[in-house]
Amino acid sequence: MIYATKHILIEILVRLPCFLSPKIRRIMKLTLLFTLLCILHISANTYAQTTQVSVDVQNGTFYDVVKQIEKQSEYLFFYNSKDIPNDLPVSLQETKSNITVILDHLVKEYNLSYKINDRHIFLTRNTAVQQQQQQGKRITGTVKDPNGEPVIGANVMEKGTTNGTITDVEGRFSLNVASSDATLIITYIGYASTEISSKNESVINVTLKEDSKALEEVVVVGYGTQKKATLTGAVSNIGGEELVKTRNENVKNMLSGKIPGVRVVQKSGEPGSYNSDLQIRGMGAPLIIIDGVPRSNMDRLDPNEIESFSVLKDASAAIYGVKAANGVIIITTKRGKTSKLTLDYNGSVGWQQASNIPETLNAAEWMELTNENSINKGGSLMFSAEEIDAYRKGLKPETKWSDVGFDKIAPQTQHSISAQGKSEKIDYFMNFGYLKQDGFYSSGDLNYDRYNVRTNINGQITKNLKVGMQLNAMMGTKNEPIMDAWEVYKAAWMHIPTLPVYANNNPAYLQQLPGAYHPIALTTADISGFRKNKQYLFQGTFSVDYSVPFIKGLSAGAMYSYDYDNADNRYSRKEYSLYEYEAASDSYQAFKAYSPSLISRSYAKNEKTLLQLKLNYERTFNEIHNLKILALYEETTNKGDNFAAQRELPMDAVSEIFAGATKNQQATSNAGGLYDLANKAFVGRVNYDFKSKYLAEFSFRYDGSSMFAKGAQWGFFPSFLGAWRISEEDFFKNCSALSFVNNLKIRGTYGILGDDAASSYQFLSGYTYPSGGYMLGSSFISGLGFRGMANPNITWYEARMADLGLDIDMWNGLLSFQGDIFGRYRTNLLSTRVLSVPGTLGAALPQENLNGDLTRGFEIGLSHTNTIGDFHYTVSGNVSYTRSMNKYIERAESNNSYRNWRDNYNDRYSDFYWGYDFVDYFYSMDQIWNAPVQDNKGNSILRPGDYQYEDWNEDGIIDDNDARPIDLSGAPRINFGFTLAGTYKGFDVNLLFQGAAKGTVINQVQMERPLTWDRGGLSMFMDRWHTAEMGADPKDPNTIWVPGYYPSTNNGGETTNYWTSSRSIQNVNYLRLKSAEVGYTIPKQLIQKVGIENLRVYFNAYNLFTLTGLKYIDPEHPSDSYSCLYPITKTYNVGVNVTF
Known part of the structure; x- marks a missing residue:
């Protein structure tokens, strides 16, 4: 089996598909080569361990022993017959023994040495020195x-x-x-x-x-910890050491592919954007808990300060109540562990490379498409063949706008230094982190800096009293020119390639371009202005825990936290000029852009507090009854405020508000950022287990929210969790056939969770000010608007969650399995009744708790870990499937049976497209004339290459009545990841693969991009239907057409090709090598003399390659379709970890 696999891999290495790019083939060859080396190593060790040989030589020779071994096995002996004569007398008898046992007899008797390399045995005669060493x-x-x-x-x-x-x-x-x-x-x-x-x-x-460490491992859960063996809920855990094997500026992205049921989608690689979505079981954004305190996000954490992640995916999250209906992620930061002061430095430098930058049209391609577009809309040729050939032959200069103002690579660096230690009375951990990430602008004006500081200190004041303090601060600064990066990229892709960068090729005069979107101006802050966005974050937590001395097992605790988040944003727009050269007068005509210059400043702050008071009771009775009780009170406040001001700048030399003109000045405050919210909760939990065999947990949370009116403010959210460790039963332990199973556990959970996800204070009536306004004379008077109808009955939505799981650990850690099936049923989701109200009412209907949905799925995790000699390896993988359906959607009454069927989404899956079935392309005008009418004009606007749709109701007309469910929509249903990791004598390798399936993207928006607004476009649109002869009549039945992937170019003309159809939908199935890291740890005997405890160097890469059938779009953010896109990046880092 192993040799067959080896030969197959060798064949693959030699014959990798030629259609793959050279870079991908090289990466695949390296991956397969690593796998082959692993197999060869495993093969050699496995053969040595499992092969048994019998030797029976009485008064024979050494050569007799060799012949008997070689005859029974695949071993071959190599030795010098002058040193070891073949007729050396030997008597040896061994029955079914390992080869090493037989060889040990020979070397002891005749002063020999041996070495086994795969199936080759090398024998040498010992020298006198060797004999002395082996005494x-x-x-x-x-x-x-x-x-x-x-x-x-x-x-x-x-x-x-x-x-x-x-x-x-x-x-x-x-x-x-x-x-x-x-x-x-x-x-x-x-x-x-x-x-x-x-x-x-x-x-x-x-x-x-x-070794019971695996089962004794402690996992962080809601308001406490539990042993992994006695967990009753669907909780996944990952340590900080495993987390940092994927290197990224965003902690969310480092989780991708590692935890069953957790999907992370990286939407952008823009510095400082942190544009990634994280969902648990496809249910939405989870609640984030950091060191016991709910936080708004985890994006900007320094990964080197994280101890562990715990993910609560089922009713175990119910204890957190508010916002926990989508699951909970609990992050624990590091504490002091070692008995002496330990310093750690982790640093890396690297570079980024855009992973999916599309090619733009060159001048000849643009001219061809422009001609076709004009002819298809009934016009004439815009360019002659001679003009096009002049560009094609390089006789005239052209501009590749996607390269103007942009670099191919951008640097990045990340560093952290920490100190930690522990004594009988105190433990401490302190960390300082720094991140610098540049963008792809040649000017260097797109970048992000982040500083992180964390201090965790715990002190044992008395035998029973312990106090703790956690302080965390972050400062992030994003610098960029005035326009969003995705707009700059889009503008560059759309510029006409025949236009020069500089007017008359004079670098002092930037060429006038449509919309004044000149890439050099827009990417250079000194020309167009800048944006500087600063974020300051401070978080402080103080805790006290007291063990009550007169009641065994009882402890009391209190915790108070304060969070302050401030955003300070500065925007400075500069007026600048673009130029056109007039050859007749040898002069430049200036065109003002972004006039007038102005400066704006905005502030937004958020303050949160949390107070917790708790009692814990934990006892074991008669060594078999284990009881834990938690009672907790919690209250939180959340306040927000903001302010913004803007003035025009007569001179842009000073970019400060005070330097601006008072005329036309503005001062505003965003009403959505002004709030004052509060929550209170009473929490209880009881855990009981009998002999760690029968496990039960009951918890509740009684939550109150200021978002609702009296009588609707409070919600009760209970949960029930149970598990049975079958492996602890006597009948199981006494069954020798099951002795390989170390842990077998069945668990089930059910709970009700809540969310107060409503707009603030919808139960109150009132007015909105300012709301529009009027000019009275020369003055603008702000108006007052009615806020809308109040609904005093609006309240929590509820999520009922159920989970059934199975955990198996086998062969003392060699193989582990975790599987779950789950469901979530939500009710009371907010919606507005679809009713007609008189216009004289003067207000819209309020939101109510009306809708409901159901999400179901399963997830599986597998892990295999083994050690063979000095080679230790781990193979782990996970896969999850999730799908949602609507149980009730508020809708208007239908006026016919078709609309009733079409518009009734109740008890239907929510993830499918309505559209038309694509039959084929139209290949001729005859086919068009004889097809069902689909343009409402007798098919007069159609031409070969256009899409032909199915006449589903067979009435001879393609219209809205022919639309039906055609495919899945939205995010992939299946998500998976797997890791290959190994260590060998100081070397370590970690490969993380991540992917998805059963998802789709609709590319009709993408199809609208060729020659948008009569400008440039992307080269992918050259793969299109077009006439063989330039300028031929597209409606002539005798015209010869050349097929392509896209329809013929028809920007701005009438077409049916943009309809939602099965042709415009692509599968988002992909496999991505998310990260790869290779490291080497220097032997301690080489570094301890200079005071270094540990030294490891590594090379890491992120987003290396992707295998997908998706055309022209990155599978992680396909819905953007080049409309709102800063490219995802591949990153490469060289780093070092040093411990003193």
Whole structure:
């Protein structure tokens, strides 16, 4: 099997598909080569462990032994017959023994040395020096598990040396040690490491003890922790060390593909944008908890300060009540661990490369499409063949606008330094982090800087009293020119390639362009102005915990946190000029852009407080009844305020508000950013388990929100969780056939969660001011508007969540499985009744709790970990499936049966497109004339290459009545990821693959981009239907057409090609090598002399390559369709981790 796989991989390496790009082929070859090396290594070790040989030579020769071994196995011997004569007398008898046992007999008897390399055995005669070095003794023995079964492949090492061996299929080993009192270290995955002295012993038999660390692992859950073995909910956990193996400026992106049910979509690589979506089980954005406090986001955390992530995906999240209906992510930052001061430095420098920049039309291509577009709209040729050839042959200069003002690569760097330590009375962790990320603007004016500072200190004041303080601060600064980056890219792609960058090629005069969108001006702050957005964040948390001395197991605690978030945004627009050269007068005509100059300044702040008071009780009775009780009170406040001012600048030399003119000045405040909210909650939880076998949990949260009127403010949200550890039953433990199963647990949960996701104070009537206004004379008078009808009955929406799960751990950690099926049913979702009201009412109807939906799915996680000699590897993967349907959607009454069927979304899946079935392209005018009418004009606007749709109701007309569900819509239903990781003698490799399936994108918006507004476009539109002869009549039945992917160019003309149809939908199926890291840890004996405890260097890459059938669009943000896009980036980093 292994050799077959090896040969298949070699064949793939040689014959990788030629249609792949050279870069992808190189990457795939490296990946396959790594896999091949792993297989070869595994093959060699596995063969040595499992092959048994019998030798029976009495008064024979050395050559007799060699022949018997080679005849029974695939081993080949290599030795010098002058040093080891073939007729060397030998007597040896071994039955079904490992090859190392047989060779150990030979080397001991005849002073030989051997080395096994795969199936090759090399023998040499020892020199006198070698004989002296090997003085000591030979130790033999067996290694067994607690059930008395032999442990195959256990590592047996002589302590303090690299001398070692592995056990055979019978658990036996033989090892020559240098000292008569050598200490052996026996290790095997899933078992605790064992050390034993060989003093006065030549035969050592060892029984390993199971390592219960995996099951004893503590996982952070709502308001506490639990052992992994006794978890009752669907909770996934990932450590900080695993997190940072994916390097990215956004912590969200570092989670991609690693946790079952968690999907992260990176929408942009723009510095400082943090434009990524994270969803749990396709249910929406989760609640973020950092060190026990709800936070608005986690994007700007320094990853080096994170200890662990816990993801609550089912009713276990109900204890958080408000905002927890989409799940909860709990982040714990690091604390002091070591007994001495430890300093850590993590730093990397790297570069970014745009992963999906489309090619723009060159001059000849643009002229061809412009001609076709004119002819297709009934016009004439705009350019002659001679004019086009002049550009095609390079006789006239042209401009590739996608390169003007942009670089191919951009630098980035990230550094952090931390200090931590721990004593009996105090533990501390402090971290300082810095991130610098540049954009692709050649000017360097698009960049982002971020500083992070965190301090966590815990002190044991008395035997029973502990206090803690966590301080966190962040300052981020984003610099960019005045226009959004995606608009600058879009403008550059649309410019006409025959226009020059500079008027008359004079760098002092930027060429006038349509819309004044000159890439150099828009990417250079000194020309067009700048935006500087600063964000300041401070978070402080103080806690007290007291163990009540007179009641065993009872503790009390209090926590107070304060968060302050401030945004300080500055916008300075400069007036500048673009020019056209007039050859007749040898002069330049100026065109003003962005006039007048102006300066604006805006501030927004947010303050949050949280107070928690809690009681915890934890006891074990009679060593079999384990009880934990939590009672907690919590209240939060959330206040927001903002202000903005703007003035015109007579002179742009000073970009400050005070330097502006008072005429036309503005001062505003965003009403949506002005709020004062509060929540209160009473929380309770009881955990009980019997012998860690039968597990039960009940929790509730009684939440109150200021968003609702009295009588509707409070909601009660209970949850029930249970689990049965079948593996702890006596009948299971006594079944030898199931001895390989270490943990088997069935769990189930049900709970009700809530959300107060309503606009503030909809239960109150009132007025909006200002609301429009009127000019009275020369003055503008602001108006007063009616706020709308009040609804005092609006209240929480509820989410009922159910989950059934199975956890299995086998072969002491060699294989782990986790599977869940789940569902969420939401009711009381907000909507407005579809009713007609008299215009004299003067207000719209209010929102009500009307709608409902249902989300169902499953998720699976698998993990395999093993050690073979010095090679340790892990293979893990996860896959999840989610789909939602509408249970009730408020709608208007239908006036016929078709509309009733069409518009009734109740009890239907919510993720499908309505549209037309694409039959084929039209290939001729005859076919068009005889087809059902689909343009309402007798098909007079159609031409070959246009889309032909199915006449679903067979009435001879293609209209709205022929639309029907044609395909899935929206985000992929299936999401998956898998990791390949390995370490070998200081080297480590980690590969993370991530992908999705069963998703679609509609590209009708993308199709509207060729020659938009009679400008330029993208080269992909050259793959289109067009006449073989330029200028031929498209309506002539005798005209010859050349087929393509897109229809013929018809920008601004009448067409049916933009209708939503099965032709305009593409599958978003992809597999992406999300990250790859290769590192090497320097041996400690080389660095400890200079005071370094650990030193590791690494190379890391992110978003390396993507395999997808999707054309022209990146699968992670397909809906953008080049309309609102700053490119996703590939990143490459070289870094170092140093511990002092």
